[in-house]
Amino acid sequence: METVIRGLILYVFLMLIFRISGKRTLYEATVFDFVLLLIIAETAEQALVGEDHSLMNSFVLIITLLLTDISLSLLKQKYKGFGNVLDGVPVILLDDGKLLHERLKKVRVDEADIMESARALRGLERLDQIKYAILEKDGKITIIPKEQEQKEIEKV
Numbered sequence: 001m002e003t004v005i006r007g008l009i010l011y012v013f014l015m016l017i018f019r020i021s022g023k024r025t026l027y028e029a030t031v032f033d034f035v036l037l038l039i040i041a042e043t044a045e046q047a048l049v050g051e052d053h054s055l056m057n058s059f060v061l062i063i064t065l066l067l068t069d070i071s072l073s074l075l076k077q078k079y080k081g082f083g084n085v086l087d088g089v090p091v092i093l094l095d096d097g098k099l100l101h102e103r104l105k106k107v108r109v110d111e112a113d114i115m116e117s118a119r120a121l122r123g124l125e126r127l128d129q130i131k132y133a134i135l136e137k138d139g140k141i142t143i144i145p146k147e148q149e150q151k152e153i154e155k156v
Helices: 002-021 031-049 055-078 080-087 101-107 111-122 147-155
Strands: 091-095 130-135 141-145
Touching: 002 031, 002 055, 031 055, 055 080, 091 101, 111 130, 111 141
Parallel strands: none
Antiparallel strands: 091 130, 130 141
């Protein structure tokens, strides 16, 4: 039973930490992010198993974590508000070519991130060509060009 409780506590703790750290933490992992995740995984493994390295303990932990994940996904389906708390909601970062600085600061995204997505996804070169830039729940930035820019792109 101690293994199940350890697994649940660690699962909730990691969910909170990654939720607080922001959407972009896992989206485009840098080498630093990858190393950090490896260290977190090793630390979590030690916290989960303690001195018990038995096969049965591993099975119990895996089942506990999978059941917790399935339970949370079912709760998100049933209660939309619960899903918004766990996964967050999309955030508009740019409205009609104008940066929304407070939102950018809150989600730790800058103009360079928006322009990178605008160039990669839509071939846009300036902020004034963008109608909306939206940080999605998965950390990707969606770019919606202004109508005249969209028509020019479609001609090419």
